Amino acid sequence: MKKIAQKTLLSLLALSAFESASALDSGAQSLTTTIGATDYFKITCAGDTDHLNFKLFEGGVTAASILIPESPPILPQILNATLTKLKLTTTTSAIAAGTNKDVTLKGRNGAYTLTLDTFGTNLTLKTAQTYSVQYQCLNAAKIVTTGSSTLVKLGIESATKTLANNKTAKYAINCTEKTDSLKVKIINKTAAVKPISPVIPVVSASSGNLTAQVIKGANAQNTIDDVLDVQEGNGDYSLMVNSPINAAKTYSFQYSCLNTKNVEAKTSPFQILQNQ
Amino acid sequence: MKRFLFLMLMSLPVCGFAHDLSGDLGEAASATDYMMIYCSADGSITADKLYFQISSDSSSSASLVSAQITKNNFATNITDLINGDANSSRVAEIAGGEGAYRVTINKNGVGKASYSFVYHCESNEGEHAETTDSSLQNN
Numbered sequence: 001m002k003k004i005a006q007k008t009l010l011s012l013l014a015l016s017a018f019e020s021a022s023a024l025d026s027g028a029q030s031l032t033t034t035i036g037a038t039d040y041f042k043i044t045c046a047g048d049t050d051h052l053n054f055k056l057f058e059g060g061v062t063a064a065s066i067l068i069p070e071s072p073p074i075l076p077q078i079l080n081a082t083l084t085k086l087k088l089t090t091t092t093s094a095i096a097a098g099t100n101k102d103v104t105l106k107g108r109n110g111a112y113t114l115t116l117d118t119f120g121t122n123l124t125l126k127t128a129q130t131y132s133v134q135y136q137c138l139n140a141a142k143i144v145t146t147g148s149s150t151l152v153k154l155g156i157e158s159a160t161k162t163l164a165n166n167k168t169a170k171y172a173i174n175c176t177e178k179t180d181s182l183k184v185k186i187i188n189k190t191a192a193v194k195p196i197s198p199v200i201p202v203v204s205a206s207s208g209n210l211t212a213q214v215i216k217g218a219n220a221q222n223t224i225d226d227v228l229d230v231q232e233g234n235g236d237y238s239l240m241v242n243s244p245i246n247a248a249k250t251y252s253f254q255y256s257c258l259n260t261k262n263v264e265a266k267t268s269p270f271q272i273l274q275n276q
Numbered sequence: 277m278k279r280f281l282f283l284m285l286m287s288l289p290v291c292g293f294a295h296d297l298s299g300d301l302g303e304a305a306s307a308t309d310y311m312m313i314y315c316s317a318d319g320s321i322t323a324d325k326l327y328f329q330i331s332s333d334s335s336s337s338a339s340l341v342s343a344q345i346t347k348n349n350f351a352t353n354i355t356d357l358i359n360g361d362a363n364s365s366r367v368a369e370i371a372g373g374e375g376a377y378r379v380t381i382n383k384n385g386v387g388k389a390s391y392s393f394v395y396h397c398e399s400n401e402g403e404h405a406e407t408t409d410s411s412l413q414n415n
Contacts, residue, residue, distance in 0.1 A: 036368065038344065040351040208384040213308065213344055215380065218412040220310035222382035228306065242353035244340040244384045273349040 025267050026254040031210065031241060032276055033248045040274035041239040045257030047266035051231040054255045056212040056223055056241065077122055077129050079163065081186045082115045083107075094120060097129065097190035106181040114151075114184055116169045128164040129190040132157050136183050137175035145177040160189055209247045213240045229258075239270070295407055298333070298392035301341070301383055302415050309381040310413035315397030316374050316406040323397040323405035325371040328354065330381065330393040335360025339385035343393065347372030359389075 031037050045052055076096040083090050085107035092103040105112065118129065134157040137147035144155065151171040152158035163169050175182050213222050216232035230237060243249055257267040301307040315323035332341035342355040347370055354365040370377060383389050397405040 035366065036352040036354060038351040038353045040346065040349065208339070211342065211382065211384050213380050213382065215310070215378070218310065220308045220380045220413055221306050222308045222380070224305050224384055226306060238346070240344055240346070240351050240353075240380075242342070242344065242351075244342050244353070244355040245357070274351055 025256060025269065026252060027270050028250070028252040029241065029275070030250040031243055031248065033246050034276050035246055036242075037246065037276040038240050038242040038274065039272070039276060041241075042271040042273055043237045043239055043255055043257075044235070044268040044271075045237065045265060046234050046268070047257070048259040049234045049257040049265040050260040051229045051233075051258055052214060052216070052237045052255060053258050053262075054212070054214050054223070054228045054230065054239070055253060056210060056225065057252045057254075058210055059250055059252065076192065077125050077127075077188075077190050078118065078120055079129060079131055079186060079188050080117050080119055081184065082117075083112055083182060083184060084115070085110060085112045085182075092186070095131075095186050095188045096192070097188055098192040100185055100187040102183055102185050104181055104183045107175075109176050109179045110174065112173045112175065112182045114171045114173055116163060116186065118163060118165050118167065121165060123165055126165070127190070128162040129188060130160050130162050131189055132160050132187045133171065134158065134185045134187070135173055137173075137177075137179040138181050138183055139178050140180040145175060145179045147173060147175040147179065147182070149173040157187070209245055210241060210243050210249050210251050212242075212253065214238070215240075294327070294394045294396045294404075295409070296392060296394050297409075298390065299381070299414070301381065301389045301391070303386060303388055304415075305339075305383070305386045307382060307415050308413065309411075309415065311379050311381075311409055311411045313377045313379055313395055313397070314375070314406075314408045314410075315372075315377065316408075318404070318406040321403045321405050322399050323374045323407075324400045325369050325373075326377045326395065326397055328368045328370070328379070328393065328395045329364045329366070330354055330356055330391055331364035332356040332359040333390040333392055334388070337383070337387055337389040339383035339387050339389055341381065341383050341389050341391045343368075343379060343381045345370050346378045347375065356391075364394075 079095040080093045081103045083103050083105040088107050090105045092101045095101045137145045139145050147154045208224050214228050214230045215238040219232050221228050257265040259265045299309050328345055330343045337359050340355050344353050352368050354368045356365040397407040
């Protein structure tokens, strides 16, 4: 069973050998060892097409081996924690997904308020963040005193909570017994988002084990690895891919209907006429 | 520059007659000779298929010469796997009936190459049907 994938890898493929400012369409396909095996396609160009630009690559669709510009880093999801007691306040900002930070406020005995928010987080990431909290009331010698909260008992990590973007959570913590300060550890348990690795065709040049022909009207051109420009205007272009040695090969190709200024005209997705 | 030598020409209504042509492909890997072969009935003999076989005549060529024949939505490729020897490619028999068969001839690398090929339209019984051709491109 042949794997057929038709993709429009516009931005990725535009980074390869072509200099035109056009978007490129592409196809990925495989050729079997059937004697005379030929894959046969139709590509329709419209608009103000002057020529069809085409290139053949040996190899299937796999992890990229070509250089692509480095994407801007994905901003993380973060939490901010603020401790307040009367007019005293302290804040720890940007507790990123998968990390933790402490926030401490010297407020002596009494009721503290812990406020958590998501200000500054990456709002394109819609999943609510998860976190837990652990706190200690400490005396001047940093010895644990006593305290209580509706959130969790002193010194114990709370159950995992969730906080959606643009939301705020508040907890009351009450410290007693000659407390000097309250120390709260906020653990952001949100899974860190990893950049998505693009999947694009391997762009090795054909070694001659594969050839492709582009035909329109009375114009027929053959290619191994050179870029073809078949100048026949609008209409249907025939494309064949075959192997002189009947090799089982995966391959990909990219094409674009271009006008006289090498700007993308109207390029249709290719149509498979024969798949061998 | 291509040379087309008509060794036996078209449309002889004799069963078993073939048509031979030869030509050259230029230096560029993109070089493609392109022709149409037209099959039609010859009296009571129907044109059911096209018979086609190609031979690479350049023993010094590093590139393999191939031909692609298409009719409607069918396409096939034939290649002479050894240049300059006595053997030709496999025979392609394209059962496309009457009408125009598109033939392209090319190679899988740079360098000049010479080739020759045999073709004719025939019935399912192997009788020779009306066969004509026209060259569209010669490079």
